[in-house]
Amino acid sequence: MSPAVYTLYGFAVFFMIFWVCLWIVHVLALICGRWKLHRKPPQVANSYEIPLPGVSILKPLMGIDPNLFNNLETFFTLDYPTYEILFCVEDESDPVLMLVRKLMENYSNIDTRLFIGGCRVGVNPKINNMHPAYEAAKHELILISDSGIRMKEDTLLDMVGYMTDKVGLVHQLPFTCDRGGFAAAYEKIYFGTVQSRMYLAADVLRINCHTGMSALIRKSALEEAGGLKAFGVYLAEDFFYAKALTERGWKITVSSQPALQNSGHCEMHTFQARLRRWAKLRVAMLPTTILLEPLSECLILGACASWSAALLFEWDSLVFYLVHILMWFMLDWTMLCIVQNSPLPLNKLEFMCGWILSEMTRPYLFIQAVLDPLIQWRSRVYKLKWGGLAEEVKAKVKY
Numbered sequence: 001m002s003p004a005v006y007t008l009y010g011f012a013v014f015f016m017i018f019w020v021c022l023w024i025v026h027v028l029a030l031i032c033g034r035w036k037l038h039r040k041p042p043q044v045a046n047s048y049e050i051p052l053p054g055v056s057i058l059k060p061l062m063g064i065d066p067n068l069f070n071n072l073e074t075f076f077t078l079d080y081p082t083y084e085i086l087f088c089v090e091d092e093s094d095p096v097l098m099l100v101r102k103l104m105e106n107y108s109n110i111d112t113r114l115f116i117g118g119c120r121v122g123v124n125p126k127i128n129n130m131h132p133a134y135e136a137a138k139h140e141l142i143l144i145s146d147s148g149i150r151m152k153e154d155t156l157l158d159m160v161g162y163m164t165d166k167v168g169l170v171h172q173l174p175f176t177c178d179r180g181g182f183a184a185a186y187e188k189i190y191f192g193t194v195q196s197r198m199y200l201a202a203d204v205l206r207i208n209c210h211t212g213m214s215a216l217i218r219k220s221a222l223e224e225a226g227g228l229k230a231f232g233v234y235l236a237e238d239f240f241y242a243k244a245l246t247e248r249g250w251k252i253t254v255s256s257q258p259a260l261q262n263s264g265h266c267e268m269h270t271f272q273a274r275l276r277r278w279a280k281l282r283v284a285m286l287p288t289t290i291l292l293e294p295l296s297e298c299l300i301l302g303a304c305a306s307w308s309a310a311l312l313f314e315w316d317s318l319v320f321y322l323v324h325i326l327m328w329f330m331l332d333w334t335m336l337c338i339v340q341n342s343p344l345p346l347n348k349l350e351f352m353c354g355w356i357l358s359e360m361t362r363p364y365l366f367i368q369a370v371l372d373p374l375i376q377w378r379s380r381v382y383k384l385k386w387g388g389l390a391e392e393v394k395a396k397v398k399y
Contacts, residue, residue, distance in 0.1 A: 008311070009311070009312070011308075012307070012308040012311045012312050013308070013312070015301075015304040015305055015307070015308040016305060016308040016309070016312060018295060018301070018304075018305075019301055019304070019305035019308070022296055022301060025197060025198070025201040026197060026328075026331050026335075028200070028201045028204045028205070029196065029197040029198075029199075029200040029201045029204075029335060030331065030334060030335060030338065031204075032200040032201065032203060032204050033196065033200050033335065033338040033339060034338060036200075036203075036254065036256055037173070037200075037256055037257075037258065037338060037339060037341065038256055038257065038341045039256045040158065040161065040256065052080070052081055052082065052157075052160060053082075053139065053140060053141050053160065053163075054082040054083060054084070054138065054139035054140070054141070055080065055082070055083040055084075055139055055141045055142075055143055055156060055160065055216070056083070056084050056086060056133075056137035056138055056139045056141070056142050056143070057075060057083060057084065057085045057086065057143045057145060057156075058086050058088060058130050058133050058134060058137070058142060058143065058144050058145065059072070059075070059085060059086065059087050059088060059145055059147065060088045060126050060129045060130050060144075060146070060147065061087060061088065061089050061094070061096045061100070061147050062089070062090060062091070062094060062096065062129075062147070062378065063094065063095070063096060064095050064096050064099060065147065065148065065263055065264045065265060066264025066265070067148075067150075067262050067263060067264035068096070068099065068147060068148075068264070069099055069102075069103070070150070070262075071147070071148060071149065071150045071262050072099070072100070072103055072147075073103060074150050074151040074152070074153075075145070075151055076103060076106075076107040076110050076112075077153060078151060078153060078155070078156045078157075079153040079154050079156075079157060080156045080157055080160070082139070083111070083139070083156065084110075084111040084112065084113065084137075084138055084139065085110060085111070085112045085113075086112075086113050086115060086133035086136070086137060087100050087112070087113070087114045087115065087133075088115050088118065088129045088130045088132070088133045089114070089115070089116050089129070090116075090117065090118045090125070090128070090129045091116075092116050092117065097114075097116070100114060101114070113133070113136070115132045115133045115136070117132075118130075118131065118132065119131045119132050121228075121229035121232040122229065122231070122232020122233045122234075123232065123233060123235070123382065123390050123391060123392050124231070124232045124233070124234060124235055124237050124390070125377065125378075125380060126237070127228055127229065127231060127232040127237055128232065130144070130228065131228055131229055131232075134227075134228045137219065139219075140218065140219050140220060141160065141163065141216055141217070141218060141219070142216070142217045142218075142219050142222070143156065143159070143214070143215070143216045143217075144212055144214075144215050144217065145213070145214050146212075146213040146214065146261075148213075148261050148262055148263040149213060149214050149259055149260065149261060149262070150177055150260045150261075150262040151260070152257065152260075154257075155172075155257050158255050158256055158257045159172070159216045159255045159257075160216065161255075162253050162255050162256075163216060163218065166249075166250065166251050167218070167250065167251045167252070167253055168217065168218045168221035168222075168245040168248075168250030168251065168252065169210065169215060169216070169217050169218070169221075169241075169242055169245055169250065169251075169252040169253075170215070170216040170252070170253055170254075170255050171210050171211070171212070171214065171215040171216070171242075171252065171253075171254060171255070172213075172214040172215070172254070172255055172257060172258055172259035173195075173196060173199050173200065173254055173258040173259065173339065174191050174195055174199070174211055174213055174214075174258070174259050174261065175188075175191050175192060175196070175258035175259060175260060175261065175339055175340075176188045176191055176192075176260065176261045176262070177260045177261065177262040178345040179262070179266055179345075180345075181266060182268075182350075182353075182354070183266045183267050183268045183271065184266045184345075185345070185346045185350055185351075185354050186268060186271065186354045186357065186358060187261075187266065187271050188336070188340075188345075188346070189332075189336065189351060189354040189355055189358055190271075190275075190358055191261075191339075192335060192336035192339045192340060193332040193335050193336055193355070193358075194358070194362075196335055196336075196339050197332075197335055199211075199254065200254070203253065203254045206246075206251075208239060208242050208243050208246060208252070210238050210239060210242035210252060211238055212237065212238025212241075213259055213261070214259035215238065216255075217241070218250070221245055221248070221250050222241060222244075222245070224248055225241065225244035225245065225248065226244075228241075230244075231244075233389055233390065234388050234389065234390060235281060235375060235377070235382060235384070235388075235390045236281040236284075236285060236388055239281075239285055239388070240285075240388060258339055272361070272365055273376075275362070275365050275369075276365050276368055276369040276372075277369075277375055277376075277377070279293075279365065279366050279369035279370070280369045280370075280372075280373065280375050280384060281375070281384070281388070283369065283370060284384035284385065284386060284387070284388050285387070285388040287386065290370060293366060294363055294366055297359065297362055297363055298324075298325065298328045298359050299325070299359055299360065299363070300363060301324075302321050302324040302325055302328070303321065305320070305324060306318070306320045306321040306324065329352070329355060332355060333348070333351060333355075336351070374393065375390075380392060381393050
């Protein structure tokens with residue numbers, strides 16, 4: 001055979017191996033989801049016999065969301081003996097301050113403090129906003145929680161239960177609350193399928209796939225890596241402090257309860273903007289993402305594997321492709337049901353429409369992300385460098 005034919009067969013073998021590996025990821029995620037999600041860890045059962053450690057909750061806030069008051073209120077009603085809530089607001093004219101002060105007044109029995117103004121330690125606005133509160137935190141365990149997160153009464157107890165001696169970081173699987181509308185269903189499908197699959201498989205394989213929307217961190221472990229301020233040079237600070245902890249021998253793990261995002265603003269274009277921003281961050285942090293991520297998409301991977309099957313085994317490529325899509329669809333439905341752990345707010349027809357739209361648009365959104373290197377985060381614009389470092393190219397706009 002000629003070198004060109006050898007090359008062709010080489011690509012076919014690569015695609016087939018990669019296809020098999022992705023199905024292994026599917027299976028690992030399903031097993032991990034069944035085994036770990038929505039279960040109490042063993043430590044929680046004995047938590048009342050051993051004093052539980054105190055927790056400092058950092059809540060960086062900016063602006064008012066329709067669901068913000070109810071989301072924040074869930075942090076005041078946690079079933080946990082010792083914790084404090086540290087609200088972080090960058091701008092003293094932010095209307096969110098009135099809402100925070102109202103909650104502090106309503107729940108005066110909860111240890112709560114308000115930090116205004118932040119402290120510039122890098123380009124990352126979230127870290128700048130949180131840093132004074134982080135420095136003033138009373139407790140060893142730090143929970144960093146985004147403004148859109150809604151907590152159950154036992155969520156903090158669940159997370160602390162996974163914070164064993166060798167664990168430095170406990171994080172929640174990103175998911176969403178049940179909300180009305182197709183955009184909300186689109187979000188739930190993404191987080192309950194693509195995101196959950198990679199997140200849970202990464203937990204089994206001990207791969208850093210951490211997102212910082214709800215993460216419990218051992219402060220002493222973070223201080224070993226230079227403290228929170230050391231990661232102010234990155235926009236994806238969550239990935240890099242998780243990486244720093246694992247490099248120092250600390251384990252990271254997923255808790256049993258997913259993080260319930262409950263933003264009151266739920267629109268297709270805003271969520272797709274988030275997907276593009278996350279893709280830009282992944283490409284900057286891990287350049288191999290440019291090649292491997294598009295290939296891991298159902299439709300693209302199926303096409304490549306169908307061609308490989310026809311070349312290597314003389315199978316019907318169309319039948320192979322259709323079976324591939326059907327099996328992927330069924331496993332994604334199963335994955336979503338596992339993560340939801342309750343009746344879904346959408347039927348299989350709605351799921352099919354949202355799933356098809358999600359699968360068809362993600363490659364296009366990824367291409368958009370690669371072609372545009374700038375990241376807009378609220379009113380700021382940043383440029384990413386290889387390795388994940390960021391520089392601000394447009395400062396905050398005053399309205």
